[in-house]
Amino acid sequence: MRFTISLPANYRLQDVQAFHSRDAESVAEEVRPERIRKGMLLDDVAVALTLHLSPAAAECEADADCPQPLPASLQQRIRDAALNMLGLRIDPQAFLDFARDDAMLGPLVLANPGLRIVQSATVFEALTWAIIGQQINLPFAIALRRTFILQAGRQHSSGLWCYPEAAGAARLSAEDLTSRKFSRAKAETLLRFAALVASGELRLEQAADNSIDEISKALLAVKGIGPWTVNYGLLRGYGYADCSLHGDVAIRAALQRLLGEDSKPDMARTERILQQYQPHRTMAAAHLWASLHGRPNESA
Incomplete structure (x- = not known):
């Protein structure tokens, strides 16, 4: 093809x-x-x-x-x-038009007018990566992701490994992952999520009867999945334009730098700040990440 x-x-x-x-x-x-x-x-x-x-x-x-x-x-x-x-x-143009005159983010946007949110190939990959990356540093999260692929995925005939789908992940046991440096809580959350998707109980496809809001509520009902994981999954999985990453440490660090303060704003204040950029909070996050790292790449 x-x-x-x-x-x-x-x-x-x-x-x-x-x-x-x-x-x-x-x-x-x-x-x-x-x-x-x-x-x-x-x-x-x-x-x-x-x-x-x-x-x-x-x-x-x-x-x-x-x-x-x-x-x-x-x-x-x-x-x-x-x-x-x-x-x-x-399309980054909508946020460029929205924020070009903003006192805080305007200079960042004008410095990076073509900045985009790059996504994972599939929604399932984005959400499992969000679960894997919760509350750990990026190098460790990357290593766990590699382990997950090797445990639950399959090799293509060319030799390249394929990122798994829910059914393959659901066949794993918690011990398959905890024996390879996953915490018990992270392994159980990952497998719980995969089992719900594989069974059809948790639908990830957007449809007339399954909006982003409904998907978000269903994800939040899964034990071990919180608001950061849901919003990150919406951002990397669906390309949803209005994700609030107020729980993200890197976002708060970027705001601290822009505000010139001695400490990071707490999550409640960060949420209030980001609300100014509705319905473009995803692109606001991209520019805040880029202000720290030079590209829209977060800490996990």
């Missing part, structure tokens, strides 16, 4: 490459200056998706371990994954 995605003017390839190359020992991603290759399970099919990158377009090539032609539903999931990985769900 081959298709082309046009890229907008002044597209920042470096942000996309930085996000997908966070793990220097990655088993499911290969990132080079001219291409990104990603392994993932989609509808229980091992897919290796290659994005050949140029300033104007991404030439996309999907190699699926299944008989051809691919079902239309799988083709659509592959296209969706490519759009997510390229960060094309949120």
Whole structure:
């Protein structure tokens, strides 16, 4: 399967490459200056998706371990994954127009007008990554993510590992993860979430009867999943434009720097500050992260 995605003017390839190359020992991603290759399970099919990158377009090539032609539903999931990985769900222009004259974020926005939110390939990947990354540092979270892929995923015929789906993760036991440095609480939350998705009890697909608000409420009802995890999952999984990351330590650190204060604002105050940027709080978060790191990459 081959298709082309046009890229907008002044597209920042470096942000996309930085996000997908966070793990220097990655088993499911290969990132080079001219291409990104990603392994993932989609509808229980091992897919290796290659994005050949140029300033104007991404030439996309999907190699699926299944008989051809691919079902239309799988083709659509592959296209969706490519759009997510390229960060094309949120147009940054809307936030640029909204915040260019803002006293606090205006200078950040004008300095990085093309900044985008790069997403995980699938919603399930984004939410499991959010669970894995809760309350630990980035290098440790990356190592646990790699372990999760090797435990629950599957190798593509090319040798690239594929990020798992819910069914594969739900087959694991807590001991499969705790024996590999996962905390008991993190392992149980991850497997509880996977089991609910695999059974169909927790629906992640947006639909007329399953809005973002309803998905958020259902996620918050899962033991071990809190507001930060939900908002981060909405941001990286759905490309939702109005996520409030007031519980994120890096966001609070960025605000402390911008405000010139001696300590980070607490979560309640951070939430109030971010409310000024509704309905664009996701892009506000991206610019706050970038003010610390030079790119929209958070601490976990």
